Amino acid sequence: MAVLQMQRISICALKRDRKAILENLQSMGVIEMNQIAGEDDGFDKMDTQNARVGFEKKAQLSENALAILELYAPQKQSLLSSLEGKALVGQKKFNDTVAAKETIIAKADALVAMNKEIAENKANILKLSNQIESLSPWLNLDVPMNYTGTDKVAMLLGTMAADTAPDTVYAKIATHARETDAVDVEIIRTDKDAIYLVVFCLRDDAAAVEEALRAGGFARPSQVADKKPAEKKADLEAEIKKLNNEIEKREEEIRTMASCREELKIIGDYFRMRADKYEILGTLPQSQRTFVVSGYIPVKAVDAVKKAIGEVYDCVIDVDDLKEDEEAPTILANNAFSSSVEGVLESYGLPHKGEFDPTTIMSFFYVFFFGMMLSDAAYGAIIAIACFIVLKKFPRMGEGMHKSLKMFMFCGISTLVWGILFGGYFGNVVDIVSGTFFGKTVTVPALWFVPLNDPMRLLVYSLAFGVVHLFVGLGIKGYMLLKDGKPLDFFCDVVLWYAFLIGLLLMLIPTDIFASIAQAKITFPPFLNMLAKTLAIIGVVGLVLMSGRENKNPALRIALGAYDVYNITGWLSDVLSYSRLLALGLATGVIASVVNQMGSMFGKGIVGIIGFLIVFIIGHTLNLAINLLGAYVHTNRLQFVEFFGKFYEGGGKPFEPFKSDTKYVDIKEETLS
Amino acid sequence: MSIWSNLGLVYALLGAAVAVFLAGAGSAIGVGIAGQAAAGVVTEDPSKFAKVLIMQLLPGTQGIYGLLVGFITLSKVGLLGGGAAALEPQTGLLILAACMPIGIVGLISGKYQGMTSAASIGIVAKKPDQFGKAMLFPAMVETYAILALLISILAVNAVQI
Numbered sequence: 001m002a003v004l005q006m007q008r009i010s011i012c013a014l015k016r017d018r019k020a021i022l023e024n025l026q027s028m029g030v031i032e033m034n035q036i037a038g039e040d041d042g043f044d045k046m047d048t049q050n051a052r053v054g055f056e057k058k059a060q061l062s063e064n065a066l067a068i069l070e071l072y073a074p075q076k077q078s079l080l081s082s083l084e085g086k087a088l089v090g091q092k093k094f095n096d097t098v099a100a101k102e103t104i105i106a107k108a109d110a111l112v113a114m115n116k117e118i119a120e121n122k123a124n125i126l127k128l129s130n131q132i133e134s135l136s137p138w139l140n141l142d143v144p145m146n147y148t149g150t151d152k153v154a155m156l157l158g159t160m161a162a163d164t165a166p167d168t169v170y171a172k173i174a175t176h177a178r179e180t181d182a183v184d185v186e187i188i189r190t191d192k193d194a195i196y197l198v199v200f201c202l203r204d205d206a207a208a209v210e211e212a213l214r215a216g217g218f219a220r221p222s223q224v225a226d227k228k229p230a231e232k233k234a235d236l237e238a239e240i241k242k243l244n245n246e247i248e249k250r251e252e253e254i255r256t257m258a259s260c261r262e263e264l265k266i267i268g269d270y271f272r273m274r275a276d277k278y279e280i281l282g283t284l285p286q287s288q289r290t291f292v293v294s295g296y297i298p299v300k301a302v303d304a305v306k307k308a309i310g311e312v313y314d315c316v317i318d319v320d321d322l323k324e325d326e327e328a329p330t331i332l333a334n335n336a337f338s339s340s341v342e343g344v345l346e347s348y349g350l351p352h353k354g355e356f357d358p359t360t361i362m363s364f365f366y367v368f369f370f371g372m373m374l375s376d377a378a379y380g381a382i383i384a385i386a387c388f389i390v391l392k393k394f395p396r397m398g399e400g401m402h403k404s405l406k407m408f409m410f411c412g413i414s415t416l417v418w419g420i421l422f423g424g425y426f427g428n429v430v431d432i433v434s435g436t437f438f439g440k441t442v443t444v445p446a447l448w449f450v451p452l453n454d455p456m457r458l459l460v461y462s463l464a465f466g467v468v469h470l471f472v473g474l475g476i477k478g479y480m481l482l483k484d485g486k487p488l489d490f491f492c493d494v495v496l497w498y499a500f501l502i503g504l505l506l507m508l509i510p511t512d513i514f515a516s517i518a519q520a521k522i523t524f525p526p527f528l529n530m531l532a533k534t535l536a537i538i539g540v541v542g543l544v545l546m547s548g549r550e551n552k553n554p555a556l557r558i559a560l561g562a563y564d565v566y567n568i569t570g571w572l573s574d575v576l577s578y579s580r581l582l583a584l585g586l587a588t589g590v591i592a593s594v595v596n597q598m599g600s601m602f603g604k605g606i607v608g609i610i611g612f613l614i615v616f617i618i619g620h621t622l623n624l625a626i627n628l629l630g631a632y633v634h635t636n637r638l639q640f641v642e643f644f645g646k647f648y649e650g651g652g653k654p655f656e657p658f659k660s661d662t663k664y665v666d667i668k669e670e671t672l673s
Numbered sequence: 674m675s676i677w678s679n680l681g682l683v684y685a686l687l688g689a690a691v692a693v694f695l696a697g698a699g700s701a702i703g704v705g706i707a708g709q710a711a712a713g714v715v716t717e718d719p720s721k722f723a724k725v726l727i728m729q730l731l732p733g734t735q736g737i738y739g740l741l742v743g744f745i746t747l748s749k750v751g752l753l754g755g756g757a758a759a760l761e762p763q764t765g766l767l768i769l770a771a772c773m774p775i776g777i778v779g780l781i782s783g784k785y786q787g788m789t790s791a792a793s794i795g796i797v798a799k800k801p802d803q804f805g806k807a808m809l810f811p812a813m814v815e816t817y818a819i820l821a822l823l824i825s826i827l828a829v830n831a832v833q834i
Contacts, residue, residue, distance in 0.1 A: 347805025455830060459823075580819045583738075586826060590741045597753065629727060630734055634819075636805065637812045 003357045003652075006328040007302060010036075010294040013315030018291055021315070022277055024308055025293065027667075029659025030301040032329050035283050036294050043285030043292070048278040055275035058105060062268035065108035066261065068115045072251050073258040085396035089266060089665040097266045104267045107260050114250045121243045121250075128236050128243075131223065135236075137196045138221070138229040140188045145224045145232075154206035156199040156213070158220045164195055169216065176212030180205040265664035273660050280658055295658070296328050327353050330652035338363040340407035343400055348640050349650025356480050358648055362639055365469055369638055370411040372462075373584040373631035375451075376592060377419025378426045379624050384412030396666075411631075421448040422585070426620055427592025436600040437609070451585055458582045460518045466578025467505070469638070470571070473646030474498065480647065492546040500539025501571065506532030540565055574642045580634050588627045595619030681760025682750060688765075688772035689746040692825065695776035696739025696818075699783025703732025706787035710794040721797060724804055728794045731811040732786035735779035738822040742775045745829050758834055771828030778821035786814040 009031060013021055025031055097104070138145060141157075149155040160169070169185045184200040201209045210218070225232040285292050297305065302319055310317045322328050330350040332342050338360040351357050374380065387409035391402065419425065423446025435441040451458045478494035481487075506528065508514050515521040524532075548560025595615060602611030644650070660667065676683060711725035744753075746768055751758045760768075789811045796807035 344805065347803075455827060459827075576820070577816065579823050580816070583819045583823045583826070587734075587737060587741050587822075590744055591737060594740070594744050626730065626733065626737065629730060633731065633808055633812045634815075637809060637816075640809060641813075 002333055003351055003355075004298045004300070004331040004333050006296050006322060006331075007299050008034075008036075008294065008320045008322055008326075009297040009302065009305060010292060010318040010320075011305075011309060011315055012290055012292045012318070013309075013313055015286065015289055015291055017313040017315070018281075021293070021309055021313055022281065025305075026273065026277060026658055026660055028301075028305065028308065029657045030305065031293075031295040031297045031658055032656055033280050033283065033293070033295040033658045035285060035292070043287055045284065046282060046286060048282035052275050052278040052282065055271045055278060059268050059271035059275060061105065061108050061112065062264045062271065065111040066264050066268070068111050068254060069258055069261055069264075071115075072254045075261070080390070080394070083390060083394040083397045083401060085394065085398055085401075086662065086664055086666045087262075087265075088396065088668050090668050094266060094270075094665075094667050097263055098270050100263075101267055101270065104260065104263045107257060108264060108267075111254060111257060114254055118247050118250050121247050125240050125243050128240050132233055132236050134221070134223050135225065135229050135233050137189045137191065137194075139233065141198065141229050144227050145221065145229060146226050149200070149203060149206075152203055153200055154203040156201070156206065156210055156218075156220075157197075157224075158199075158213070158218045159194040159196055160213070160219075161217045162190070162192060162194050164216065169197065169199075169213070172216040173209055173212045176215055177205065177208040180209055183209060269660075269662040269665050272663065276658070276661055296322075296655070298331055298655075327653065329655040331655040332357055332359055334359050334363075337410065340403050340410060341366050343403045343407070344636060344639065346654070347636075348644060348648075350652035350654055352649060352652040354484075355649065355652070356476055356483075356647075358476060358644070361472060361476070362643065365472075365643065366407075366635055366639060367410050367414045369465075369469075369581060370631050370635045371414025371416075371418040372465075372581045373634060374411075374415040374588055374627055375418040375422050375585040376424040376426065376588050377416050378424075378429075379588070379620075379627070380412045380415025380417070380419050382412070382624065383628070384409050384416060387412060411635075418585075420446075422446050422589070423450050424589050424592070426616075427589055427594075427596050429592070429596050429616070432593075432596040432600050433612075436612070437604060451582065452589060455582060455586065456517055456519060458585070459579060462578050462581040463575050465581065466575045466638075466642070469578070469643055470574055470646060471498070471501075473643045473648075477647035488549075492542070492549065496539050496542040496546065498539075499535045500543060500565075500568070503532050503534070503536025503539055504568075507536060574645070577642055578638065580638075584627070584630055584634060587630070588623065591623045591627070592620065595623060679759070680762040681765035682752075682757055684762060684765025685746060685750045685760055685768040686752070688769035688829075689743040691769065691776040692739045692746065692772040692779075693743040694739075696742075696779025696783065697736040699780035700733050700736030700739075701783075702780075703735070703783040703785075703787025703790065704729060706784070707732055707790035707794060710791035714794055714798045717798070721801060724797050724801060725794050728790050728797060728808065728811070731790050731808070731815065732783050734815060735775075735783040735786070735818045738775050738818055738825075739779050742772055742822065742825045742829060745826060746772060749829060749832070749834065760834065764832060764834060767832045768829060771825055771832060773825075774821035774828075775818070775825040778818055782814050782818040782821075786811050786818075789814050 011021070137159075138157075143155070145157060147155055166185055166187060170183070173180065173183050173185075180201060182202050182205075186198045186200075187195050188198060189196045199209065199213065227235070297319075306317055309315060330352070332339070332345070332350070334342065334357075341363040342359055344366065345357075345359050345362065371380065387405045391405050391409065397405075423444055425444060428443075430444050431441050449457065474494055474497060478490050481490040481494065506524070509522050510524050510529065543565050544558060544561035546561065547564035548557035551557045551560060596619075598619065599612040599615035600608075602608040602615075707729040711729045714725050715722050747753050750760060750768070793807040793810050796803055
C-alpha cells in the first residue's frame with residue numbers, strides 16, 4: 001500500500017559496451033531515463049535522428065504491410081481476441097527472425113508495391129469505365145468517330161439540347177446558312193440530357209453548317225475514338241478485363257504471403273525497439289571513450305541492475321537518493337486485492353511526491369459500495385464467474401485490462417454478498433416463478449432485510465457508511481499532516497472538524513427528525529448529550545478562531561474562520577450524496593421485478609415458459625448492463641468527489657521505464673545456460 | 674364505473690404517467706444529444722465505439738428511474754395485481770405529487786446530462802486515456818436525478834392506502 005521509493009541511478013561505462021548495456025537495460029525495463037549531465041560538462045550528444053527515423057520508417061513499413069494483409073486476407077478474430085494480449089515469442093525465434101530482417105523487409109516492400117499496383121489498376125479501370133460511359137450514346141454509329149467524310153462530303157458529329165426535333169435542326173441550318181441545300185441530319189440517339197446527331201453536308205459548306213448548328217447549341221463530343229464506337233467499346237472492355245485479371249492475380253499473390261504475418265509483427269517490434277533505443281542514445285551524454293546513463297529506479301530494482309550491469313561490464317554505478325526538489329515518477333505497489341483498483345486511481349491521478357497512496361483503503365470501500373449499488377446475488381455471481389473465466393482463459397492480456405477484470409470480479413463477489421443480505425436473486429424471480437408455474441409462492445428470505453420494504457432504514461445505513469467513508473478521508477488528511485510535521489495544521493484542520501462533526505452528529509441522533517427517519521427513538525444518557533454539545537461548541541469556536549490563522553488581521557481571521565465553518569454545508573451534501581447507494585440498489589431490484597412480472601404475463605404452460613425465458617434473458621441482460629454501468633460510474637464518483645475531495649490531490653507522473661515497448665509480441669526471457 | 678367515482682385512481686395513474694413520460698422524455702433527449710456526438714466520433718475512429726457508447730448511455734438512467742417510480746406506483750395502487758384499490762381523490766393527488774420530482778428533474782437533468790455527455794465524448798475523442806475523468810462530468814448531473822428519485826420513492830412508499 002504504498003508508493004515505491006525511487007532513487008537516481010547513474011551508470012558511467014565505456015563506449016564499447018554501450019550497445020550491450022543499453023540493450024540489457026531495455027530488456028530489464030526498470031529505469032526511467034532522465035539525463036542530468038549537460039553538454040558543458042565536457043560531454044557531447046550523438047545525433048541519432050537519422051538512424052531513428054530510418055528504424056521508424058521500417059516499423060511503419062511492416063505496419064503497412066500488415067494492414068494490406070489484413071485487407072486481402074483477413075484473419076478470423078473472435079470477440080474476445082482483444083483480451084489475448086501479446087503473443088509470447090522465444091528468444092531463439094526472435095533472433096532468427098531478426099537475422100532474416102532483410103528478406104522480411106523485402107517482403108513488406110513487395111506487399112506495399114503490389115498494393116500500389118492494385119490501386120493503380122483500379123484507378124485505370126475507373127478511367128476506362130468512364131470512357132465506355134462517354135462512348136455509349138454513339139454505339140449506333142458504324143463509322144469511326146474521327147471519320148470526317150469523303151472528298152466532297154463532310155461528316156459532323158455532335159450533341160444538341162435534349163428537346164431539339166430534327167425539324168428545328170433543318171430550320172436552324174436554313175436560317176443561318178442559306179446557300180446550303182444538301183444537308184442530311186441523322187439522329188443516332190435521344191436521351192434525357194441530349195440528342196446525338198450526325199450531319200452530312202458538302203465539304204465546302206461544312207464551316208457554314210457547323211456555324212449554323214452551333215447557334216442552336218451544337219457541340220462536338222469531347223472524346224473521339226479512332227474506331228467504330230462498338231469496336232472501341234469491346235477493346236476497352238477487354239482491357240478492363242485484363243486489368244481485373246491482374247488485380248486478381250496480385251490479390252492471390254498477397255494472400256499467399258499471409259503466412260509471413262507473424263514475421264512482420266516481430267520485425268515491426270524489433271524496429272520499434274531499436275528506434276526507442278536510438279532515441280535514448282541520442283540523449284546520452286558521451287565523451288571520447290565513455291558515456292553516462294542516468295535515470296530513476298525503484299529502490300528494490302537497484303541490486304538487480306548492479307548485478308546485471310556492474311558485475312559484467314567495466315563501469316561505475318552510482319545510486320543517490322533524490323534531491324528535495326526532484327519530482328520522481330510514481331509507481332504503486334499494492335497487494336493482489338488492492339492493486340486491482342489501481343486503474344481507478346490512475347484515471348484520477350497518481351499520488352504526487354510524498355503523498356499517501358490511498359489505493360488500499362479505497363479498494364475496500366470501492367468493492368463495498370459497488371456491491372451495495374448493484375446488490376443482486378445472481379448478477380454478482382454472473383459478473384464474478386464471467387471475469388474469473390476470462391482471467392483464467394487469457395492469462396496474457398494487458399496489465400490494465402487484467403486489473404480491471406480482477407476488480408470487477410471482486411465487485412461481483414461483493415454484489416453477491418449484498419444480494420444475499422437483501423434477498424435479491426434476479427430481483428424476485430423465485431417468487432414469480434414459483435407463483436406462476438407452481439401455484440405456490442416461495443420467497444427466499446433476505447439475510448438482513450428487503451430494502452424496498454424498509455427504504456428509510458437502508459437510507460440511514462447508506463448515510464452512515466458515507467459518514468464513515470468521509471471520516472476516513474479526513475483521517476488520512478490528518479495522517480499526512482502529522483507525517484509532514486505540521487501538528488498545528490493537524491489540530492486545526494482535522495481534530496477541530498472531527499470534534500465539530502461528531503458533536504453535531506451526537507446532537508442529531510436523539511432528535512425527532514432522526515427518529516422519524518430511522519423509525520426508532522434513541523435516547524442518550526444526559527452526559528452524552530452534554531458531551532455532544534461541548535464537542536460541537538469546542539469545534540465551532542476553534543474553527544472560527546483558527547481556520548484563518550495565516551492572516552495577521554484579527555477581523556479578517558475571524559471572518560475566514562466563519563467562512564470555513566460554512567463548509568459544514570459541503571459536509572451535509574457530501575453525506576447526502578451517499579443516498580445513491582440506496583437509490584441505485586432499489587433501481588436494480590425494482591427493474592428486475594418489472595422484468596419478471598412482464599415475463600409471467602404469458603401465463604402457464606409451454607408458451608408461458610418460452611415467453612418467460614425470452615423476456616427473462618433479454619430483460620435481465622439489459623438490466624445488468626445498465627446497472628453495472630451505473631454502479632461503476634457512481635462508485636467512481638463517490639471515491640473521486642466525496643472521498644478524494646477530503647484529502648487527495650494526485651497529479652503524480654506515471655513511471656515510464658525504458659523498456660522493450662512492443663506492440664505485438666513479448667520476448668520470453670531466457671536464462672543463459 | 675364512472676371515472677368520477679374513481680378519481681383517486683385516475684390521479685395515481687396520472688402520477689405514474691408523469692414519472693415515466695417526463696423522465697423518459699428527458700432521457701430520450703439526452704441520449705439523442707449524446708448519440709449525435711458519439712456517432713461523429715465513431716466516423717473518425719471506430720475503435721472508440723465502446724467508450725463513446727458508454728458515454729451515450731449515461732443520460733439514459735433518468736428514464737429508468739421514471740420507470741421505477743411508475744412501477745412502484747402501479748404496484749402500490751394494486752393495478753398490477755389485478756384488484757385496483759379504491760382510492761380517495763386526495764390519496765390519488767398525494768401520489769401524483771410524489772411522482773412529480775423524478776418526472777420534472779428527470780426531464781431537465783436528462784437533457785443537460787446529455788449535453789454534458791456530448792462534451793465528455795469530445796474529451797474521449799481527443800484524449801481516450803482520460804475516460805475516467807470524462808465520465809464524471811455527466812455523473813455529476815445525474816446526482817440530482819438520483820436525489821429526486823429517492824424522494825419520489827420515499828414519498829410514494831409513505832402514502833397510506
